[in-house]
Amino acid sequence: MNETEAMNQESANKFEAGKAHAKQAAEELRAAAEEKAAELRSAAESKASEFRTTAESKAAEYRTKAQETYEQARVRARSLQEEGEAYVREKPLQGVLTALGVGFVLGLLFRR
Numbered sequence: 001m002n003e004t005e006a007m008n009q010e011s012a013n014k015f016e017a018g019k020a021h022a023k024q025a026a027e028e029l030r031a032a033a034e035e036k037a038a039e040l041r042s043a044a045e046s047k048a049s050e051f052r053t054t055a056e057s058k059a060a061e062y063r064t065k066a067q068e069t070y071e072q073a074r075v076r077a078r079s080l081q082e083e084g085e086a087y088v089r090e091k092p093l094q095g096v097l098t099a100l101g102v103g104f105v106l107g108l109l110f111r112r
Contacts (some may be wrong), residue, residue, distance in 0.1 A: 088095035
């Protein structure tokens with residue numbers, strides 16, 4: 001082999017070595033990117049699960065509070081009804097006059 005062919009062969013070998021090195025670097029970069037994407041996906045799934053658990057907990061808490069409030073309002077309404085019935089039984093004339101007065105006032109308000 002002459003000197004030019006030797007230089008061409010050496011250049012070709014260096015080019016192939018550089019090409020192999022670039023290919024290996026690209027593979028390592030791809031693997032690192034896939035690993036990072038998996039880490040981010042895992043972190044996102046973990047946060048989503050955490051948020052879901054918190055939201056479910058808060059929803060259950062608010063549902064319980066709403067049920068308690070509803071029950072208290074129901075008991076209070078029943079109590080007021082019973083008190084009203086007892087008042088009318090004790091004082092029927094005043095009960096009728098009060099009902100007429102309330103009806104008259106409501107009639108005036110609704111006419112406007």
